Amino acid sequence: MHGEESIRHDLELLDRAMTRRRLLRGGLAIGGGALALPLLGACASGGSTAATQSSGGSIAGTIDFISYVAYDLKFPLMNKWRSSHGIDLKSTYISDQSEVTAKLTSPAGHGLYNLSSYSAQYAPFYKKLGILTPLDMSKIPNYANSMPFFKSGKIWSEYWNFDGHQWGVPFTWGYDSINYNAAKIKPITKTSDFLLPELKNKFAVADDMLGMILMSAQSLGIANPRGLFTTSQLNQIVAFLTKMKKNARTVASGFGDIVNLYASGEIVANISGFPGMQVLVAQKGITTIRSALPEEGSLSYCDTYFIPAGGNDTASVYAFINECLTPPMQAQEAGYLQAGVTTVNGAAAVAAPNRVYVPYNDVTSLFEKAPLFGLPFSPPAGYASFTDWTNAWESVKAS
Amino acid sequence: MGIGQGVLTATRRQQTPAPARRRWALLLLLPLGVAISLGFVVPLALLFVKSFETSLGYGQVSGHLTFSSYVTALTSPLYRTVAVNAFEIGGIGTVLTLVLSFPLAYFIRFRLRRGQHTVLLLIMISLFAGYIVKIYAWATILGTYGVINTALQDIGLIRHPLSVLLFSKIAVLIVVTYLSIPVSTLILVGAMQNVDRSLLENARDLGAGGLRAVTSVLVPLSMTGIVASLAYGFVVISGDYITPQLVGGTTGQMIGVPISDQFLSVGDQPLGSALSFLMLAVFVIVYLVLTRLERFKGV
Numbered sequence: 001m002h003g004e005e006s007i008r009h010d011l012e013l014l015d016r017a018m019t020r021r022r023l024l025r026g027g028l029a030i031g032g033g034a035l036a037l038p039l040l041g042a043c044a045s046g047g048s049t050a051a052t053q054s055s056g057g058s059i060a061g062t063i064d065f066i067s068y069v070a071y072d073l074k075f076p077l078m079n080k081w082r083s084s085h086g087i088d089l090k091s092t093y094i095s096d097q098s099e100v101t102a103k104l105t106s107p108a109g110h111g112l113y114n115l116s117s118y119s120a121q122y123a124p125f126y127k128k129l130g131i132l133t134p135l136d137m138s139k140i141p142n143y144a145n146s147m148p149f150f151k152s153g154k155i156w157s158e159y160w161n162f163d164g165h166q167w168g169v170p171f172t173w174g175y176d177s178i179n180y181n182a183a184k185i186k187p188i189t190k191t192s193d194f195l196l197p198e199l200k201n202k203f204a205v206a207d208d209m210l211g212m213i214l215m216s217a218q219s220l221g222i223a224n225p226r227g228l229f230t231t232s233q234l235n236q237i238v239a240f241l242t243k244m245k246k247n248a249r250t251v252a253s254g255f256g257d258i259v260n261l262y263a264s265g266e267i268v269a270n271i272s273g274f275p276g277m278q279v280l281v282a283q284k285g286i287t288t289i290r291s292a293l294p295e296e297g298s299l300s301y302c303d304t305y306f307i308p309a310g311g312n313d314t315a316s317v318y319a320f321i322n323e324c325l326t327p328p329m330q331a332q333e334a335g336y337l338q339a340g341v342t343t344v345n346g347a348a349a350v351a352a353p354n355r356v357y358v359p360y361n362d363v364t365s366l367f368e369k370a371p372l373f374g375l376p377f378s379p380p381a382g383y384a385s386f387t388d389w390t391n392a393w394e395s396v397k398a399s
Numbered sequence: 400m401g402i403g404q405g406v407l408t409a410t411r412r413q414q415t416p417a418p419a420r421r422r423w424a425l426l427l428l429l430p431l432g433v434a435i436s437l438g439f440v441v442p443l444a445l446l447f448v449k450s451f452e453t454s455l456g457y458g459q460v461s462g463h464l465t466f467s468s469y470v471t472a473l474t475s476p477l478y479r480t481v482a483v484n485a486f487e488i489g490g491i492g493t494v495l496t497l498v499l500s501f502p503l504a505y506f507i508r509f510r511l512r513r514g515q516h517t518v519l520l521l522i523m524i525s526l527f528a529g530y531i532v533k534i535y536a537w538a539t540i541l542g543t544y545g546v547i548n549t550a551l552q553d554i555g556l557i558r559h560p561l562s563v564l565l566f567s568k569i570a571v572l573i574v575v576t577y578l579s580i581p582v583s584t585l586i587l588v589g590a591m592q593n594v595d596r597s598l599l600e601n602a603r604d605l606g607a608g609g610l611r612a613v614t615s616v617l618v619p620l621s622m623t624g625i626v627a628s629l630a631y632g633f634v635v636i637s638g639d640y641i642t643p644q645l646v647g648g649t650t651g652q653m654i655g656v657p658i659s660d661q662f663l664s665v666g667d668q669p670l671g672s673a674l675s676f677l678m679l680a681v682f683v684i685v686y687l688v689l690t691r692l693e694r695f696k697g698v
Contacts, residue, residue, distance in 0.1 A: 095664075096664050096666070098458040098664065098665070098666030099663075099666075101458040102458025102459060125457075248649055249648065249649075250647075250649060251644075257645070260535075264539070264544065265544050266542055377456075385456070386456070386457070387456050387457075387665065390664060391665075394657050394665075395477045398477050398657070
């Protein structure tokens with residue numbers, strides 16, 4: 001792609017309505033790529049195989065991938081590894097997790113893909129739908145080097161390893177933050193600060209349903225780890241968010257859009273966001289953006305590779321997953337996705353500019369303040385479902 | 400081929416029976432018919448069926464047919480609010496587009512002695528620029544520190560930037576009108592090409608003023624183009640879901656956004672399809688009403 005087409009492509013990536021993961025595409029388009037390039041250059045000579053435990057055997061084949069842009073990790077070091085092992089990559093990109101659900105549950109989509117990803121909380125739901133495959137962990141030896149949070153404990157047994165099998169491999173994670181321009185306003189420390197009159201027309205609300213609902217629930221003191229709200233509680237959240245929206249300058253279509261709004265001086269704060277936005281806005285000349293985890297708490301996310309049921313040619317997929325857990329690849333991934341990596345050695349290899357995205361020194365504490373909330377796909381009677389959440393967010397936007 | 404032979408061929412063509420000519424015409428139209436069927440009718444039919452399926456949530460559907468999506472779409476205050484907003488912006492934007500593009504088309508068709516084709520080419524070139532790029536350009540122009548606010552402050556008309564210029568219904572109206580003007584102008588110029596300049600001159604000779612000549616002669620004779628322009632503008636503007644997201648702020652939400660969200664975020668394809676078909680029904684009704692305007696043609 002060249003010239004205007006390229007710009008258009010970047011803008012489209014940046015400015016379509018985004019969830020957090022869609023942000024990754026935007027971040028990649030203007031920030032992540034730029035940030036990663038010097039690091040890629042620095043690391044390109046460091047081959048990944050030295051630190052890799054080989055999964056053995058021939059791994060040549062085709063990876064038929066379906067997930068978000070950038071989750072196929074098409075950075076130079078990984079590209080080099082794939083081509084050196086004769087692995088082709090065919091990618092289908094989505095804009096929301098529901099597209100994976102729809103594709104993999106339709107008869108036409110069965111067997112078409114051999115690599116995908118799910119947000120951690122989707123695991124029980126996907127297991128119920130029969131679209132997960134139990135993983136042969138002997139083919140992913142590098143998983144053993146994962147941080148304790150990702151290979152043991154309660155969350156691990158809820159989202160990655162249950163019913164006697166490992167169903168997915170967590171590879172990227174992060175949390176939702178609030179951001180503000182420290183040169184223009186005093187620090188914002190709470191979600192409820194966005195209701196204050198002094199911020200009227202000065203901040204952007206991200207079109208991020210999950211982030212906005214769960215951060216509001218935290219602020220209202222009604223959040224619970226399973227993500228269950230009664231209808232009355234959901235109405236409380238809607239009222240809170242409606243008030244906040246009326247105080248906002250705009251509902252930004254995506255995080256990339258918010259970066260541009262900071263740069264053009266239209267806003268001095270935003271909710272929700274992510275710590276990497278400091279870096280993205282700094283690339284546009286404003287170095288005073290600061291991130292904060294709200295005092296009331298926030299939420300985390302963790303995306304997980306899995307092999308869809310019916311997927312063939314899995315030797316190359318196992319090798320790919322195993323390879324992405326090596327320290328050199330993890331170091332690249334952190335900059336490429338502007339997020340946290342999951343292995344101990346990988347985290348140690350992440351370069352300083354890319355360490356701002358997550359607090360590697362205190363992962364457990366972070367997940368306590370910003371839990372991986374459950375999502376109500378099949379809530380008990382009397383509780384709002386995930387669809388109710390999305391409708392609630394739509395009503396806030398339309399109010 | 401000699402002249403005599405040519406005349407003979409022409410004569411034979413004239414003698415070709417009407418049914419045979421119709422068969423040829425149908426044969427020539429066949430590729431277009433196939434393309435439209437495959438690219439438009441079939442997907443639309445599939446979407447129509449989808450609108451009656453039952454959503455199981457999260458992108459899944461069952462084959463059980465029901466009206467529930469239509470009931471939701473018609474009874475939910477949420478969709479009513481954004482639909483009204485969309486049709487309001489669509490209606491005003493369409494009229495604005497016509498008001499601005501009609502004089503431009505008139506100027507190109509009847510006032511420009513030379514360079515008509517160059518101007519039309521420039522208008523077409525403007526269509527090649529990316530849609531989102533153009534919206535972003537307007538965000539820059541309308542912004543707090545944008546060209547308009549800066550100019551107004553520089554000449555002393557305002558002390559503080561007008562925040563209403565961006566992230567408002569006004570911003571959406573300005574952008575959608577701007578985006579619709581080129582196509583609308585091309586449609587109107589095309590319609591005016593069939594209007595003989597001498598008819599306007601005759602009207603002037605008979606004592607009509609410039610405006611009277613236009614309203615009494617040009618407008619009726621261009622009615623087909625005016626109707627096409629209005630229909631085009633209304634459909635494109637009311638259905639827009641990118642512009643409201645980028646410059647609409649907290650008040651400029653339109654129905655296209657929730658439709659898009661049903662497909663991309665919520666995963667309720669039947670509801671998204673039902674909303675789309677209800678929009679389509681409104682567009683068809685508006686089109687039928689507009690075509691009644693053509694009765695004024697040639698008055």
